[in-house]
Amino acid sequence: MKTTIVDYGAGNIRSVENTLHAIGADYQTTNDPAIVSKAEKIILPGVGHFGQMMRAMDDLGLRQPIIDKIHSGTPFLGICVGLQCLFQGSEESLDSKGLAIFPGTVKRFIGDARIPHMGWNSLALVKPARLLCGLANEPFTFFAHSYYGPVIDATVATCTYMNPYSAVLEQDNVHAVQFHPEKSGAIGLQVMKNFIEL
Numbered sequence: 001m002k003t004t005i006v007d008y009g010a011g012n013i014r015s016v017e018n019t020l021h022a023i024g025a026d027y028q029t030t031n032d033p034a035i036v037s038k039a040e041k042i043i044l045p046g047v048g049h050f051g052q053m054m055r056a057m058d059d060l061g062l063r064q065p066i067i068d069k070i071h072s073g074t075p076f077l078g079i080c081v082g083l084q085c086l087f088q089g090s091e092e093s094l095d096s097k098g099l100a101i102f103p104g105t106v107k108r109f110i111g112d113a114r115i116p117h118m119g120w121n122s123l124a125l126v127k128p129a130r131l132l133c134g135l136a137n138e139p140f141t142f143f144a145h146s147y148y149g150p151v152i153d154a155t156v157a158t159c160t161y162m163n164p165y166s167a168v169l170e171q172d173n174v175h176a177v178q179f180h181p182e183k184s185g186a187i188g189l190q191v192m193k194n195f196i197e198l
Contacts, residue, residue, distance in 0.1 A: 003027040003196060004039035006066065008056040012047045015182035016079070023189055025196045037065040041196070042074060045182075046081025050106065050147065051093025053081050067099055073173050077131075077195045083169060083176035084149055092147050101174060104150045111162035116146040121159050123167050123179075129156035131168055131175050131194050139187045141167075141179035148178065 003020065007013050007029050020027045020043075027043075030036065044066065046053055057063050070076050078086055087098045090106035098106075109115050122138040132139065148165035151158055157168035159178065169176040175195060181188030 001026070001040045003041040003043055004036060005029040006036060006042060006044045006062060007031045008044075008053060008060060008062060010046075010048050010053065010056065012045050012079075012180065012182060015180075016043060016045050019182040019189060019192050020196070023193045023196065025192075031060050031062065033061040033065045036062060037068065039069060039074060041076075041198075042066065042069055043077045043079065043195075044082035044085070045079045046083070046085060048081065049092060050081060050084055050090040050098075051096040053085060054093070054096040054098065057085075063099065067101070070099075070101055070174055075173050075195070075198050076175065078169075078174075078176035079182075080145060080178060080180060083166070083178050084147060086169065086174070086176055087149055090147060102149075102152055102154055102169065102171075104152055106147045106149050107165075108147050109162055113162050116144060117148075117161045118144050121161060121179075123157040123159055124164075125157050126151075127156050129168055129170055130198060131170060131177065131191050132157060133194050134190055135187060141177075141181070141184040141187055141191075143179045144183075145178060
């Protein structure tokens with residue numbers, strides 16, 4: 001089964017491609033809505049600004065094909081801002097609408113710690129997670145973000161940085177991680193392998 005990486009123009013595409021290549025996955029990279037609408041599996045990497053991401057996806061005509069594929073049961077993996085865009089909106093760009101797959105608003109970290117949250121941190125498993133199969137109970141992964149998704153029913157693992165937030169989401173065919181598996185060494189490779197083998 002071929003995995004389609006959605007390239008909206010700002011994602012960490014090359015690193016994700018290198019990771020899929022390292023685990024022997026069959027993949028393609030595209031910004032063509034027609035190809036996305038036929039995808040067997042979808043990875044949406046996200047880097048940078050929530051509003052810019054949503055505008056770029058709208059300009060390319062990618063929003064509705066992605067929503068349609070998610071609702072049709074196609075396996076989906078969002079990475080970093082690719083997780084955040086699954087919510088209804090974000091404090092980073094109040095006039096930009098997310099994909100609204102999950103309820104809630106992405107919030108900015110507030111506190112005395114350094115922002116952005118940059119570096120390695122552990123995950124706390126909330127419930128069994130297919131993406132984390134084969135990993136230790138509190139694996140360390142690499143984060144780089146100033147905004148976070150709230151803890152919701154679909155949260156299967158949290159991370160705590162000033163406060164707990166959603167580090168991994170899983171609901172039916174929808175999967176998302178706030179950390180960067182493509183920068184998380186062997187653990188990240190296992191997470192990507194788990195998604196590819198779903």
